[in-house]
Amino acid sequence: MYIGKVVGTVVSTIKISHLEGRKLLLIDQLDLGGGETGAYDIAVDVVQAGPGDTVLVIDEGNGARQILGLDPGAIRAVVVGIVDQVALKL
Amino acid sequence: MKFARVRGTVVATRKYEGLEGVKFLVVQPLDEELRPEGRPQIAADATAQAGPGELVFVVGSREAAQAMPVVFVPVDLAVTGIVDQVEVERGVRRSQATAVWLVSSAEED
Numbered sequence: 001m002y003i004g005k006v007v008g009t010v011v012s013t014i015k016i017s018h019l020e021g022r023k024l025l026l027i028d029q030l031d032l033g034g035g036e037t038g039a040y041d042i043a044v045d046v047v048q049a050g051p052g053d054t055v056l057v058i059d060e061g062n063g064a065r066q067i068l069g070l071d072p073g074a075i076r077a078v079v080v081g082i083v084d085q086v087a088l089k090l
Numbered sequence: 091m092k093f094a095r096v097r098g099t100v101v102a103t104r105k106y107e108g109l110e111g112v113k114f115l116v117v118q119p120l121d122e123e124l125r126p127e128g129r130p131q132i133a134a135d136a137t138a139q140a141g142p143g144e145l146v147f148v149v150g151s152r153e154a155a156q157a158m159p160v161v162f163v164p165v166d167l168a169v170t171g172i173v174d175q176v177e178v179e180r181g182v183r184r185s186q187a188t189a190v191w192l193v194s195s196a197e198e199d
Contacts, residue, residue: 003189005188007122007178007179008176008177008178008179009176009177009179010147010173010175010176010177011173011174011175011176011177012147012171012172012173012174013172013174014137014139014140014171014172015137015170015171015172016136016137016157016170016171018156018157018170019170019171024091024147024171026122026176026178028122033191033193034189034191040092040121040122041091041092042091042092042093042147043091051179052179052188053188054188054189061151061152061153061156064153072156072157072161073153073156074136074149074153074154074156074157074168074170075091075149075153076091076149076150076151076153077091083188083189084189084190085189085190085191085192086189086190086191086192087192087193087194088191088192088193088194089194089195089196090193090194090195090196
């Protein structure tokens with residue numbers, strides 16, 4: 001899993017059935033200090049996250065299928081939490 | 091999933107079983123600003139409706155094969171949707187607070 005920031009939404013009409021009715025978010029991956037790493041992902045949202053939110057993202061197919069109740073399911077990235085606080089001791 | 095631009099099509103008559111009727115596309119992976127990133131790749135079209143010039147998103151690894159009608163096929167990249175619109179709201183903050191980052195050094199304790 002990784003921590004990311006929601007920077008937008010992706011709208012698609014023609015898509016595979018696994019994605020029907022699901023909200024797609026554009027996510028920037030964050031580094032240890034909360035800054036952008038330059039990496040991004042398009043993830044399915046299950047926690048009603050929106051632009052500006054810091055989120056927890058799972059990027060693994062079996063976990064994604066379990067959460068979404070799909071088998072087969074061609075989804076890897078799912079936003080599974082909205083992060084309130086990150087405390088680090090460096 | 092990542093963005094990609096469809097550049098062309100690939101035709102193969104002799105294919106491994108399970109791939110009959112599957113359309114293959116040449117896609118250029120893109121970065122977040124929709125600029126080309128890395129080398130072009132070949133993706134199976136799970137939407138069956140994507141064509142050259144279109145902005146799509148693709149899924150890789152084992153999940154690519156899961157997007158196809160026959161699940162156990164040798165496919166490692168699949169087009170799973172055609173992008174209508176990307177709304178980027180960078181810098182916009184919602185009324186609720188986003189995460190607080192607390193960083194301290196171990197020596198402080």
